[in-house]
Amino acid sequence: MTASPRDRADAPPRLALSQISKSFPGVKANEDISLSVRAGEIHAVLGENGAGKSTLVKIIYGVQQADGGSIAWNGETVSIPSPKAARRLGIGMVFQHFSLFDAMTVIENIALGLDEAVDRDELKARVAKVLESYSLPLDPEREVHTLSVGERQRIEIVRCLLQKPKLLIMDEPTSVLTPQEVDRLFETLRQIAAQGCSILYISHKLHEIKALCDTATILRGGRVVGTCDPKVETTRRMAELMIGSELRSIEGAHGGTAGMARLAVSDLSMPGEPPFGTHLKEISFEARAGEILGIAGVAGNGQAELLTALSGERLAASPQMIMLDGKPVATTGAGERRAAGLACVPEERNGHAAVPDFSLAENAILTARYRLPLAPQGFIRLGAVKRFAQAVIGRFDVRTTGPAAPARALSGGNLQKFIMGREIGQEPGVLVVSQPTWGVDAGAAAAIRQALVDLAAKGSAVVVISQDLDELLELADRLCVINEGRLTPPRAVADLKIEEIGLMMGGIHGQPEGAAAHA
Amino acid sequence: MSDAILVSIIMTLVASSTPILLAALGELVVEKSGVLNLGVEGMMLCGAVAGFAVAFSTGSIALGLVASVLAGIATAMVFAVLTLSLTANQVATGLALTIFGIGTSSLIGAGFVGKTIERLGPVFPAALSEHPWLRALFGHDIVVYLSLALVLGVSWFLSRTRPGLILRAVGENDASAHAIGYPVIAIRYAAVAFGGALAGLGGAYFSLALTPMWADRLTAGRGWIALALVVFSAWKPGRLLLGAYLFGAVMTFELQAKAAGISWIAPEVLAMAPYLATIAVLTMMSLGRKTGRLDAPACLGKPFSAP
Incomplete structure (x- = not known):
């Protein structure tokens, strides 16, 4: 039994x-x-x-x-x-997707999770006791939409512990x-x-x-x-x-036959988005044909801002700040940059990288139409779109009912596989990805990393922004660190020691304390 | 202006506000549960005709009021079955419900057109209302006092009670509420029924108190104003009361201006006043907000089916 x-x-x-x-x-x-x-x-x-x-x-x-x-x-x-x-x-x-009510306070959310009605003051006292005995920082009167993800999870945990x-x-x-x-x-x-x-x-x-x-x-x-x-x-x-099979090691990583610079960023400065965005300060780097450039750093140090600056969602002050294959693109929009061969994958899948209520095929059109003949002269070629989406689903083992499934129906990891496949399938000259394997299981993560290495081997330049240092050390030929909106000069991964990365991360050591206290 | 005239203006204002207040208060509860029922006008008309028919046939205004509540609930249940059980589109179904209500009330009311009854009288003895100012306080009928009590009651229910908290939760995040184990559909049925009851009562106020006779399309679009008022109030009962009386004031102004024979404004423009005020207020509300969220319940109008 x-x-x-x-x-x-x-x-x-x-x-x-x-x-x-x-x-x-x-x-x-x-x-x-x-x-x-x-x-x-x-x-x-x-x-x-x-x-x-x-x-x-x-x-x-x-x-x-x-x-x-x-x-x-x-x-x-x-x-x-x-x-x-x-x-x-x-x-x-405690669910993966929290069952919380954004417009309500922490204490109201906790009350909703209890089976019996509890007097408000008594509940407050009981919550305070649980928070204290597990030393969990959480303000019961805050509205949920103002809280960080970690704080939201704490509500769920407190809700369970009360019972x-x-x-x-x-x-x-x-x-x-x-x-x-x-x-x-x-x-x-x-x-x-x-x-x-x-x-x-x-x-x-x-x-x-x-x-x-x-x-x-x-x-x-x-x-x-x-x-x-x-x-x-x-x-x-x-x-x-x-x-269910032997884990494959990535083949051909650190190939290191870097050619000419395909993406060159010089002195890129940009104010952060109000109210809490990080300012980008004089960022300069080159991503060369055939290499993977890793950008490490603790979350919230300007990674999201750098990605939107590169994708063209936010425009820089002068065209020469970003050069794509020798052409200035820093003031052209996202569509033109995609057409010129610069593809970007942001960190948030639903709502940024994909439209949740669109089907996978429709989501494929949104970015792939710039480089693939999916919608010539503005007319969608349904057959070609379906074949492309199907090919992505097949190659990256996306678990779904097919190209007609809405993006929101996929789990985070599966959607990530689809989005990565959509971009890699267009064979862009430069691919910038943020957190390529976040929430993806081990087998699929290996497949995504292998695809990135293969893409670079074909002569594309790949920029990987990630918080996962192991991933970057496995993938990248050269590594820089982003810290408070500044980027360190890149170093070859082959002759980099872990302690040196620690030094490159510099001021970061002071930060987790503060971040943990708030988080 | 003498006291008597001022008091009579107040009486008119309160009376013309009351049906809108009732219908809007019901709709507020419905929307708080995440359901958008655009059929308020239809439910009001069904309540109005049922109330009049029963009052005319039995001679009892009280029975008429009860009948209007039941008719409002019955009409709302048509909407509830279609949208909640069969997950039909709420906007389309609500609009259809209004058309249905107009047709049904015309059909049932055909035999009653032009007939009159004795109107709903003040609830307190006449002795209390002899002085003009006392009349402004004690001279109203029972539905007026009931509507004010309901504003307090709904406000207390939503913010202070556990069932109210659950109802708001269902409107805020139906999937989470279901995951915790609350019966989302049953709660929404209850809310829609409550909305129907108040809309029916509001409709009957036209046929039993304001103009105690039957005429086709008696409510004259007031259901739509009630819907706008819910947005205006940002889903808060207290502000709903304020808004309803504001619109009552605009409508009273229209009547008074006509009565006073003001000729420099075309009567058509005067008749437009409540609706123009609706548009103006809603526009100002959206301009005043930076977020554009307007505090609407997050799941408003979204169909829910248990996975």
Whole structure:
């Protein structure tokens, strides 16, 4: 009945799933899944996008009903027909996309999450107590839309903690957090577990699971493919179990046969967007044919501003500040720059890189029409558009129903694969990408990185702006650091030591303290 | 101007504001739950004709008021089934509901055109209203006091009670409310029914209190003003009261100007005054805001179906 070898016979596990199955039209989301979670254990459910993790936790939380199998809670078989029933048992859940109400205050949001009506003053006192005992900074009277993502997540956590849960489900909790906020969250989770509450931690991020979890159950294609102790097991082995094949190393990175400069930025200065934008200050760099230039830095140091300046969403003061293949483009708009061969992928997928309510095919037209004959003379060639979108979906393994699926229906990682594929498929002369693999699972991230390396090998210049230093060291030929709107001179990655990058990041060491205090 | 004239102006102002206030207050609750029901005019007309027909047949104004509330709810339920259960487009359905209401009220009212009844009288004994100024306080009918109590009640309900908080949550983020476990559709049904009840009552105020006789299209577009008022009020009941009385003042001005025989303004222009005021106020509201958000509930008008 149980799956974990670490169960003790005398104490029944807090939660035991046995042979849970769930099918949707056309897909078996869960098949014979068994796992068990002990009291106070942090148990990871590990798997790629589409492995069935979300369906499994929805069944545990009562959002969906299993077709087969049984759930035992403290040794007794239970049925969980609704989230309310789950909460009554002592199961709390923090969703990947928070169920928050932007125009309402923190305290109103918390009140909405409680099953019983609580007097306002009493609730305030209870919230204050939870905030204090877990030392979580949060102002109960603020309206949610003024809060950072980390603060919003804290509301959800407080909401769960108020009900004194015995099991807390965290669904991809770090996909939207900054590194500082992740550290902060882990401290809180360890504290919660130390007090006896079990945690079911859903993720595809191996290093997080290694840092946090006691046990990991690995899912692939809706089935359990392994259970291990992540602190002992190697990252590579878990990744291979997760994607079901040997993890490929990127081939041909650091090729380093750099040619002429395709993108040259000189003395680019630009005021930040009010009220909180970072000013760009005298930014100069060259991206050469055949190379990948990495731009590292802690979030909020001007990465977003640099990307909009390069894409043409915001125009510079003088045309010569940005030269594309020798032509001044700094004062021409985004469409012309795309036509000339400069493609950009911003960090936010929905709303910036893609229109959520448009289909994938329509989203493909929006940027690809400048370089591919998808809409000559303004008339859309539906066949060509569909073929292009289909090709992107196929090449980058985008999990979707097809080119007609709306962008918002895709998970973050899948949409990212589609957007990256859309841009790479146009074979631009210069590609600027921000956070190319954020929220993408390991297998797909490797595919995206390989595609970037291949694009550079064909003679394009690729600029990767990322907070993931490991990614940059793996990909980039040369590396610079952006810090408070200034860019350091690029250094070749081959002869760069980690300590030197630390030095390049310079003033950043003072910042995480402040950022963490606010975040 | 003598006290008597001033008091009579106030009486007219309050009376002409009341049906708009009622309909708009109902619609405010509907919109707070995230539903945009543009069929206010239609629901008012159905309430008006049902109220008149029952009052005329039974001789009881009270029964007429009850009938108007029920008729308003029934009309609103047509909208609710179409938009909430069958997820039809709310804008198109609301417009259709207005046309439906106009047609239905004409059909039922055909036999009543020109018939009169005794109008709804003041609720307090006449002795209290002998002095002109006391009349301004105590001389109104029951629906006026009810409408004021409802403004307070709705305001308290939305800001101070848990069901009110849940209703706002449903209008703010239906998917989240569903994820937490609130019955989004059922809550919206209740809100739409409440909106229908108040629109029906507001309509009956025309046929039972303002002009106690039946005429085709008796409400004369006041339902549309009620809709505009909800935006004007930024979805706040207190401001809704202010707005309704403001429009009542404009309409009273129109009547007084006609009565006083002012000839230098064309009567057509006077008749336009409430609608011109609506447009002017709405434009000023949008100019005053930088964000353009106007505090509308975030899910207003979006269909919801449980995943």
